[in-house]
Amino acid sequence: MNREELIQYLQDKFQDKIELLDTGKVEPMFLIKSRENLVSFCRAIVDDPQLSMDFLCNLAGIDTGEHFEVVYNVASIRNKTRFDFKVVMDYDGAWVESIKEIWPAANWYEREVWELFGIDVKNHGNLKRFLLPDDWDQGHPMRKNWDAPDFKRMPEF
C-alpha cells in the first residue's frame, strides 16, 4: 500500500472520525475529529489486517500557544507503512484517553505528556513522575507560559 492508497483507504474507512491535514510532510497527518473516538480508532487500525499498525513510534504533546495537541506516530512493520494522527484540545479540561492497552509503549510517553504538559490521561492508572524531581511543585514546564524563579528565557536578539 503506497502513500496515496493509504490515505484513500483511511479516509474511506474512517471518514466520520478523521480528517486529512495538509502538512507537506511525507507521512500523511490526520486530525481525530473527536477525542472520544481516539481509542476506537487506534484499536481499529491495529486490528485491521490491511493496516496492522503494530508499532507506536512516538507520542508527544505540543503546546502551540493557542491549544494543546497530542500527536501519535504509528507504523506498520509488517506492511511498511506509517502515518501520524493528532488530537487537538483546549487548555481548559485537557485530557486524552490512554492507549497503553493497545500499544504498551504508550505507557511512559503518556506519563511524560501528563508530567510536562499537564494533560490528564484517563484510564492510565500509573501517572507517576519520572522526568522531574519527585518533589517538583513548579507546574508543567513544557507549557508555553511556564515560568519559575530560576528559569531564564533566552533574550531576543
Next chain:
Amino acid sequence: MGVIKQVPAIVEKFPGGGIVATSLDWVLNQSRASSVWYLLFGTACCAIELMATGASRYDFDRLGMIFRATPRQADLIIAAGTITKKMGPRLRLLYDQMAEPRYVIAMGGCTCGGGPFYYDSYAVEKGINHIVPVDVYIPGCPPRPESLLEGCITLQKKIKKQKMQDWS
C-alpha cells in the same frame, strides 16, 4: 577529627615544635596531593574527556590519580557533565558519603553554570555550587584533557597549602 586538630597545638608547646608540625603538614599534604583518588562520576560529554584523560595518551595516573567506584574511598569528586535538578540530591548524597577532607572539581560549562542549558531549560542546575562546595572550576564545553590536568594540578597546589587545622 578532634585529635588531629589538637596535635599541632600540643606539638607547638614543645620548644621547636613548629618545625615538627610543619613537617608533618608537609608530609601529609604531599602524600594526599600525590594520591588524589577521584570518584567515578561522569554524566555527559565531559565524561568522555575524563575517560580520555584517564587513558594512556594523557595518563591521569602520573598525578597519582586513580578512579574509585565508591565515595568512601575517594578524596575528589569530578562532576563531569550536565547536572540536572533531579540528579542534584544524588550528587549531594555521594558528596556526603565521601570521607573528609574532600574536594570537588566542576568540569565543563554545564557543571560550572548551566552552560548551553542556561537559557530555556527547566531541568538543568545552573551551577553545582548550589549543591556542593566547589574547589576548582574548569571552563570549556567540553574541556580538553589538558584543561582537566591543569585543574587537577591546581587542586594539588591547593591541597599542598592546607594545614591540618583547616581540615573540617
